[in-house]
Amino acid sequence: MRKQVWQYQCEHCGMKSTAAWWVKKHEMGCTKNPKRECGVCRKLLEQAQPKIEDLIALLPAEDIRLIEVRLQDPEAFDCDMIYLEMALTLSAALASLKEASGGCPACMLAAMRQDSRDCGSASWVSLFTGSLGGADHNFNFKEIMAECRERYREGNHLGGAM
Numbered sequence: 001m002r003k004q005v006w007q008y009q010c011e012h013c014g015m016k017s018t019a020a021w022w023v024k025k026h027e028m029g030c031t032k033n034p035k036r037e038c039g040v041c042r043k044l045l046e047q048a049q050p051k052i053e054d055l056i057a058l059l060p061a062e063d064i065r066l067i068e069v070r071l072q073d074p075e076a077f078d079c080d081m082i083y084l085e086m087a088l089t090l091s092a093a094l095a096s097l098k099e100a101s102g103g104c105p106a107c108m109l110a111a112m113r114q115d116s117r118d119c120g121s122a123s124w125v126s127l128f129t130g131s132l133g134g135a136d137h138n139f140n141f142k143e144i145m146a147e148c149r150e151r152y153r154e155g156n157h158l159g160g161a162m
Contacts, residue, residue, distance in 0.1 A: 013113075031110040040106040040145070044152045047102045055111035058096045061119040063089050064127065090127060094139060105144035112139075 008023040009016045012032035017023050029039050034052060041049040067086045071079065094108075101107040112124035119127070128139035 029106070031106060031113045033110075034114060036110060038104060038106050038110075040148060041102065041104050044148045045102055045104055047104075050101050050104070050107055052107070052110055052114060055097060055100055055107060056115045058093060058100055059111060059115050059117075059119070059124060060089055060093050061115065061117035064119045094128060103144070103148065105139075105141050105148065108139065108144075109141055 005018050006020070007016055007018055008020045010023055010027050010030055010032075012027065012030045015023070015026055015030070017026075027033060028037050030036055036052075038049045041047050064086065067082060067089065071082055097108050097111060101111070109125070112128060115124055125139075
């Protein structure tokens, strides 16, 4: 038997649900929403939410785009050195992003997802989660969130799971 149901969709990322209240709640903190309210900053980290524009400005779009252009001609350059340069650039950018966001993984992800500048063939999320040149620039949302939850538990003397 077929049943017709309403489906609601996030205006920013396209996430869908049959629960309107859930989509509305999601939209408030959606990492693609330029006017998002960060629950991680407010609840877990107990800090002011950084301005998304400031975080986006830390992403080195022009540097990455130029490095990718150089990679188009592998005979003219040493590809290993170019990949190392890209890894170092991403590592420095991630460290700056982490410091400016107060360690908030949701704000870091929001900056990566909302940056509309051309950074070459890949998105920021794929650049930061890839295996290019080592793990020192690797962005792992789940691991950083687990660290935030652990710091919150320690700060509030909570022993149980959240």
